[in-house]
Amino acid sequence: MGEVDMSNKVEVTAPMASADAARETKFHTRGVQVFYGEKQALFDVDLDIYENEVTALIGPSGCGKSTYLRTLNRMNDTIDICRVKGKIELDGTDVYSDKIDVVHLRARVGMVFQKPNPFPKSIYENIAYGPRIHGIATGKEEIDQIVEESLIKASLWEEVKDRLDEPGTGLSGGQQQRLCIARAIAVQPEVILMDEPCSALDPIATARIEELIDELRDNFTIVIVTHSMQQAARVSQRTAFFHLGDLVEVGETGKIFTTPQDQRTQDYITGRFG
Amino acid sequence: MVKDHDHIVSKFDEDLNQLDNLIAEMGGLAEHQFADAIKALVKRDGELAEKVILSDKRIDAIEENVDQHTISMLALRQPMADDLRVVITALRIASVIERIGDYSKNIAKRTVAITQTPPVGPSRTIARMGNVVQGMINTVLDAYLQRDAELAEDVRLRDEEVDALHTSLFRELLTYMMEDPRSISACAHLLFVAKNIERIGDHATNIAEHVYFLVHGTLPEDNRPKDDQSSYTVVGGED
Numbered sequence: 059m060g061e062v063d064m065s066n067k068v069e070v071t072a073p074m075a076s077a078d079a080a081r082e083t084k085f086h087t088r089g090v091q092v093f094y095g096e097k098q099a100l101f102d103v104d105l106d107i108y109e110n111e112v113t114a115l116i117g118p119s120g121c122g123k124s125t126y127l128r129t130l131n132r133m134n135d136t137i138d139i140c141r142v143k144g145k146i147e148l149d150g151t152d153v154y155s156d157k158i159d160v161v162h163l164r165a166r167v168g169m170v171f172q173k174p175n176p177f178p179k180s181i182y183e184n185i186a187y188g189p190r191i192h193g194i195a196t197g198k199e200e201i202d203q204i205v206e207e208s209l210i211k212a213s214l215w216e217e218v219k220d221r222l223d224e225p226g227t228g229l230s231g232g233q234q235q236r237l238c239i240a241r242a243i244a245v246q247p248e249v250i251l252m253d254e255p256c257s258a259l260d261p262i263a264t265a266r267i268e269e270l271i272d273e274l275r276d277n278f279t280i281v282i283v284t285h286s287m288q289q290a291a292r293v294s295q296r297t298a299f300f301h302l303g304d305l306v307e308v309g310e311t312g313k314i315f316t317t318p319q320d321q322r323t324q325d326y327i328t329g330r331f332g
Numbered sequence: 333m334v335k336d337h338d339h340i341v342s343k344f345d346e347d348l349n350q351l352d353n354l355i356a357e358m359g360g361l362a363e364h365q366f367a368d369a370i371k372a373l374v375k376r377d378g379e380l381a382e383k384v385i386l387s388d389k390r391i392d393a394i395e396e397n398v399d400q401h402t403i404s405m406l407a408l409r410q411p412m413a414d415d416l417r418v419v420i421t422a423l424r425i426a427s428v429i430e431r432i433g434d435y436s437k438n439i440a441k442r443t444v445a446i447t448q449t450p451p452v453g454p455s456r457t458i459a460r461m462g463n464v465v466q467g468m469i470n471t472v473l474d475a476y477l478q479r480d481a482e483l484a485e486d487v488r489l490r491d492e493e494v495d496a497l498h499t500s501l502f503r504e505l506l507t508y509m510m511e512d513p514r515s516i517s518a519c520a521h522l523l524f525v526a527k528n529i530e531r532i533g534d535h536a537t538n539i540a541e542h543v544y545f546l547v548h549g550t551l552p553e554d555n556r557p558k559d560d561q562s563s564y565t566v567v568g569g570e571d
Contacts, residue, residue: 288410315412317549327412329339 082109084249084279085130090144092125092134099125102144103305105298107249112271112280114294114311116287118331121300123283127251129153130281131167132160148249165192168242172254174234176226176241181218184226184237185209188245204244211277212240213270232263239270243278250274252282256289268293287327291315299323347405348415351422352477354401355429358394359473362432363466365391366532369439370462373525374455378447384440391433398426414549421546425476428535428542432469435528435535442521449518452508458522461497461529464490468536475543484543485552487536494533495560501526506567530560 085107092100100122107113107130115123125134132153134140146153153163165188176184185205189195195204205222209215214236218229226237235255242250252271256264271280271293284290290297291311298308299322307320318324325331339345365384372380402423405411411419468487475483505519505526544552 287412291412316416318413324413325337328415329341329344330337331340 081111083107084109084149085281086145086147086150087129088145090126090129090142090146092122092129092143093139093141094137095139099303100129101303103300105305105308107279107281108296109279110275110277111296112275112282112294114290114297115281115283115300116285116290116297116326117300117306118326119285120302122303123298123300124253126300126305127253127281127283130249130251131164131169132158133164133169135160162192165245166247167249167251168245168247169251169253170235170238170242170255173258174231174238176229176234176237178225178227180223181226181229181237182222184241185244188241192245194245208240208244211243211274212236213266213273214240230263232259232266235259235263235267236270239267239274243274247278249279249281252280254283254285257285264289287315299326301326341409344409344415347401347409348418351398351401351405351418354394354398355422355425356473356477358391358398358426358429359469359476361387361391361394362429362436363469363473365433365436366439366462366469367466369436369443370459370466370529372440373443373446374459374462376443376447376451378444381440381443381447385437385444388433388437391430395426395430398422414546417546417549421476421542424542425539428538432532432535435532439525439528442525446518446521446525450514452515452518452522453504457497457501457504458525458529461494461501461526464494464497465529465533465536468494468533472536472539472543475540476546479543479547481544481547484540484547487540488552491533491537492559494530495558498526498530499559499561499565502562502565503567506565510567530562 083106085105087106088104090100090103090105091098103122103126105126115127117123128134129142129146130148130153134142142154148163148167152158177187179187182205185208186201189201189204195201206215206219209218214233217233218224218237226234229237235258239250239255256267259267268289271282274280282290282293294311296308297311297314299306299314299318299320301322307314307318307323309319314323315327318327365387368380369384371377372384402419405419409415468490471490472484472487474480475487502523505523509516509519541552544550
């Protein structure tokens with residue numbers, strides 16, 4: 059499974075072949091297996107993530123979607139008993155190679171979590187911290203500019219520009235999440251991974267994040283794990299359905315939600331899973 | 333396919349079943365209306381024709397009910413995949429059945445007029461055409477309720493016979509009119525009746541296509557044989 063021809067970008071849903079062929083592959087993953095100790099959480103997942111697209115990972119709890127997401131920037135490394143097998147390539151480079159600087163990888167592949175987790179520092183420092191330690195910017199002026207740009211991109215600038223030195227934790231939940239997105243953007247990543255970024259937010263804050271995700275797509279590649287199928291349908295171009303550690307089906311979002319090919323996908327998205 | 337397993341939210345299943353029940357009721361009524369319209373015509377029964385005209389309101393009322401039910405399901409349940417197709421298909425089929433009801437009503441109206449004229453010949457062909465089309469309506473409703481795309485396909489194929497009958501009836505009526513100008517009034521009405529029956533056949537075919545979509549999520553390929561030559565038909569033009 060691990061040695062699949064890299065030129066073969068198309069998989070699972072043949073009807074999309076022509077559209078897929080035109081896209082640039084950002085992540086190329088083949089035969090991905092993840093174990094937590096003895097327990098296998100992912101079985102031979104073959105999935106490509108395309109540049110400047112939103113890919114949604116859906117599936118019931120424990121299906122492996124978050125586990126898969128975390129293999130992409132090696133967040134699983136932090137779990138001792140976790141082992142990852144298979145091929146995971148970012149722009150053709152093996153993510154799990156010994157030569158990879160994991161800190162640098164996570165700057166390229168940023169992450170936003172379920173619960174907004176701003177640093178217990180000022181709004182300004184939340185954004186400035188990353189670029190400073192990664193050496194992306196040094197001078198005050200340069201950092202000011204990154205802070206402003208990141209907050210603008212995260213649609214938060216207008217709301218916080220007059221109180222940048224107030225604590226980030228003082229913002230509302232939705233604002234905190236946008237702050238976390240701004241923080242992820244500030245280190246100029248190529249990919250942003252989002253693990254249920256709206257599950258702690260109200261519908262209005264959720265709508266703002268979804269609008270933001272769509273805007274961010276121009277500059278970033280986004281992979282989002284979500285429990286809300288409506289959200290997957292609204293924000294993503296491609297949807298991958300996981301079940302019991304298998305990637306069951308992946309395809310163009312419109313197709314997955316109207317004419318899924320696999321009965322399990324059908325059952326899940328229509329609310330028949332039991 | 334749909335009834336393989338139930339939704340976690342059982343009220344959703346009830347809503348979907350309710351849609352099927354409405355379509356079954358509406359379709360049954362339309363089939364009955366059509367059969368009565370043909371019977372009234374063949375038997376020159378003005379009273380039965382009047383009854384058909386009045387009963388059309390019931391079909392319209394059910395269509396409105398289907399409309400409301402589908403709209404509320406779209407808003408409240410946000411159906412996806414095959415569920416979405418069930419809701420959309422019910423909405424489409426209801427509007428087609430409503431049209432079938434209208435055509436039957438029109439046949440009944442013309443029957444009232446025809447009963448006031450001397451009898452003309454071709455009622456046997458009309459009865460036969462009516463029989464075929466009634467069978468199509470009946471079968472396509474079964475196909476819908478059983479989610480049977482093959483049965484629906486079968487209905488699509490039967491439309492060819494209706495087209496052929498329509499063409500032959502058209503020639504027959506033109507001949508009668510040329511032979512005896514006093515029959516023109518009745519025959520002109522019968523031409524419309526024939527056209528109406530033919531259109532009902534087309535509508536049954538449309539329902540068959542919706543059933544195919546419901547089951548497969550795609551439309552059937554259009555390789556259906558067509559044999560309606562009436563638009564090109566000339567009788568006695570060579571004289």
